[in-house]
Amino acid sequence: MGESRDRTGTAYALTVITAISPGQVEEVRKVIEGVPRGVSSPLAKLGTVHTSRLQIFDHLVYQGAPQKRDQLRWDYLVFTAAFDGHDLDPFLDSIVDQIPDEADSWWRHCLAYPGLKDRTAFKKWIRDNQVHTSLFAVASPNRSVPEVLESLALRERLVEFAIANQNQQTSAAELRERFRSAFGGEV
Amino acid sequence: MTAATLEPEGAPALPGNNLGRLICLTLFTPVRRQWLPVLSAALWIAKWVPFAQRHILQFNFIHFVRWTVVRELPFAGPREERDRLNYGYLFFESNFDGPWQHYIDAFAYCIPQDIRFVWGRGPAFPYPPPAEPLKKWIAMNSMEGGSYYCAYPESSTRMVMSAVAVKDALGDFVASSADLGPDEFKTRYDQFLSRLQNHL
Numbered sequence: 001m002g003e004s005r006d007r008t009g010t011a012y013a014l015t016v017i018t019a020i021s022p023g024q025v026e027e028v029r030k031v032i033e034g035v036p037r038g039v040s041s042p043l044a045k046l047g048t049v050h051t052s053r054l055q056i057f058d059h060l061v062y063q064g065a066p067q068k069r070d071q072l073r074w075d076y077l078v079f080t081a082a083f084d085g086h087d088l089d090p091f092l093d094s095i096v097d098q099i100p101d102e103a104d105s106w107w108r109h110c111l112a113y114p115g116l117k118d119r120t121a122f123k124k125w126i127r128d129n130q131v132h133t134s135l136f137a138v139a140s141p142n143r144s145v146p147e148v149l150e151s152l153a154l155r156e157r158l159v160e161f162a163i164a165n166q167n168q169q170t171s172a173a174e175l176r177e178r179f180r181s182a183f184g185g186e187v
Numbered sequence: 188m189t190a191a192t193l194e195p196e197g198a199p200a201l202p203g204n205n206l207g208r209l210i211c212l213t214l215f216t217p218v219r220r221q222w223l224p225v226l227s228a229a230l231w232i233a234k235w236v237p238f239a240q241r242h243i244l245q246f247n248f249i250h251f252v253r254w255t256v257v258r259e260l261p262f263a264g265p266r267e268e269r270d271r272l273n274y275g276y277l278f279f280e281s282n283f284d285g286p287w288q289h290y291i292d293a294f295a296y297c298i299p300q301d302i303r304f305v306w307g308r309g310p311a312f313p314y315p316p317p318a319e320p321l322k323k324w325i326a327m328n329s330m331e332g333g334s335y336y337c338a339y340p341e342s343s344t345r346m347v348m349s350a351v352a353v354k355d356a357l358g359d360f361v362a363s364s365a366d367l368g369p370d371e372f373k374t375r376y377d378q379f380l381s382r383l384q385n386h387l
Binding site for chain 1: 230342361
């Protein structure tokens with residue numbers, strides 16, 4: 001299925017490029033620019049997405065001579081995501097199950113979009129419009145979103161603990177007990 | 188949407204590109220069709236060569252980066268109505284600790300051969316060094332707008348890698364120190380913190 005190209009470690013790089021129906025580009029622009037950011041983003045609800053971008057390609061940049069100019073007949077909605085997963089199917093299922101209205105709002109203006117009710121048709125449509133990654137590199141390739149978030153919180157807790165217990169007057173026994181109480185479950 | 192004009196160094200990215208510390212840079216640049224097989228093969232080989240992966244991520248400000256060779260744009264309508272382009276295109280997306288202008292010098296002077304090989308297969312590419320023409324080229328080709336999401340937008344790549352190292356080391360330390368007496372525990376605890384100093 002060519003999906004091995006899209007994976008590095010436990011992360012999957014999805015790129016979907018869909019032609020926007022004639023006359024709909026400004027509506028799509030309004031929708032994607034209105035997508036809530038940060039923790040309010042619908043993509044945050046999925047819990048598996050590291051990064052994602054929605055954008056419109058409505059032109060191709062002319063590089064100057066000697067390029068033969070390329071002009072687009074169609075506008076395109078480009079959706080990318082780096083998510084935890086070995087396969088695309090479970091990710092698409094999570095979109096259908098958890099953020100159907102939001103996904104519908106940005107894809108429903110695209111050509112031949114079948115909607116989300118017919119899950120099989122939706123998955124096929126995404127796959128038909130997917131461009132497989134040639135190379136995908138990840139700084140921490142085997143760490144899921146929950147694990148990264150947990151690690152960041154743990155690091156912060158350890159820094160706080162180290163600062164709070166750097167007093168030389170803390171006895172070794174006290175230090176050990178405090179440490180076990182704070183981190184005893186972190187094995 | 189318009190391609191970005193060159194912003195002064197350190198200027199904030201447009202909202203569709205950034206969130207917290209992170210910037211998403213998307214380039215979609217032409218590749219002469221005769222070079223598509225060579226570029227595709229080189230990127231495929233790089234995926235399977237550990238050295239190449241390390242080489243790509245040697246600058247520890249990149250979280251995720253992808254290259255995708257696009258021979259033709261996907262199209263779900265009648266075949267005769269599809270876009271027919273003179274060139275293939277290279278879709279590049281990098282998610283990194285911004286702003287990118289700070290790092291182009293490193294790219295232009297430390298890995299100019301890589302940059303030339305990957306992007307130099309298209310017309311009118313400004314072969315670095317120097318860095319300034321490359322900065323202008325990136326600004327010209329950066330596809331702006333839209334919306335951007337990251338699950339940990341306030342954490343730099345280095346912070347994430349350090350946090351992961353701390354988590355692993357902490358798990359090991361908790362397990363290995365479970366049966367130690369107080370004095371031995373304190374000695375090992377001090378050593379543990381000292382080893383992790385660069386990650387805290």
